[in-house]
Amino acid sequence: xxxxxxxxxxxxxxxxxxxxxxxxxxxxxxxxxxxxxxxxxxxxxxxxxxxxxxxxxxxxxxxxxxxxxxxxxxxxxxxxxxxxxxxxxxxxxxxxxxxxxxxxxxxxxxxxxxxxxxxxxxxxxxxxxxxxxxxxxxxxxxxxxxxxxxxxxxxxxxxxxxxxxxxxxxxxxxxxxxxxxxxxxxx
Numbered sequence: 001x002x003x004x005x006x007x008x009x010x011x012x013x014x015x016x017x018x019x020x021x022x023x024x025x026x027x028x029x030x031x032x033x034x035x036x037x038x039x040x041x042x043x044x045x046x047x048x049x050x051x052x053x054x055x056x057x058x059x060x061x062x063x064x065x066x067x068x069x070x071x072x073x074x075x076x077x078x079x080x081x082x083x084x085x086x087x088x089x090x091x092x093x094x095x096x097x098x099x100x101x102x103x104x105x106x107x108x109x110x111x112x113x114x115x116x117x118x119x120x121x122x123x124x125x126x127x128x129x130x131x132x133x134x135x136x137x138x139x140x141x142x143x144x145x146x147x148x149x150x151x152x153x154x155x156x157x158x159x160x161x162x163x164x165x166x167x168x169x170x171x172x173x174x175x176x177x178x179x180x181x182x183x184x185x186x187x
Contacts, residue, residue: 117160117171118149147174156185 120140132138147159148171160171177185 113152114154116151117162118151119162120146155182157182 120142122138122140124138147161149156150158150160150171150173157177158173159175159177160173163170163172
């Protein structure tokens with residue numbers, strides 16, 4: 001037999017004894033029920049109330065101390081951040097630039113950029129892409145006569161129209177995107 005079965009049998013025997021006592025028209029007292037379960041009577045023992053109250057008071061006082069410490073740390077941090085002083089750079093920004101600054105920026109002029117002109121766009125399913133062959137026509141989202149879009153490193157910078165120069169295609173710029181619009185496109 002498993003230990004759980006023994007405990008259950010013992011518990012069943014104790015319940016049967018309690019029921020026999022009730023049949024004698026003798027109501028079971030709280031002490032009889034507590035004795036059945038080998039548990040002491042409910043309620044704190046003398047002197048435990050004071051110890052429990054002292055323990056709770058200590059825990060609450062400790063919590064209050066921690067709360068006050070966190071508030072002081074927060075106030076200290078807010079005073080530190082509020083007292084930051086920044087130098088006024090307006091006059092330096094308005095001052096004319098010396099000529100050597102222009103020469104220092106010349107090194108970026110040799111950086112290569114990817115420039116592309118886009119006639120239009122469309123979306124295709126893989127099935128439609130596989131069915132394309134020589135002579136197939138793909139419909140684009142732009143109308144005939146609309147300007148081409150010129151991208152530099154994937155960012156729109158201008159619009160223009162297609163031209164042919166010495167049997168090669170080119171683009172004549174008709175509209176340059178303002179710096180403000182370019183910044184908006186980045187967001």
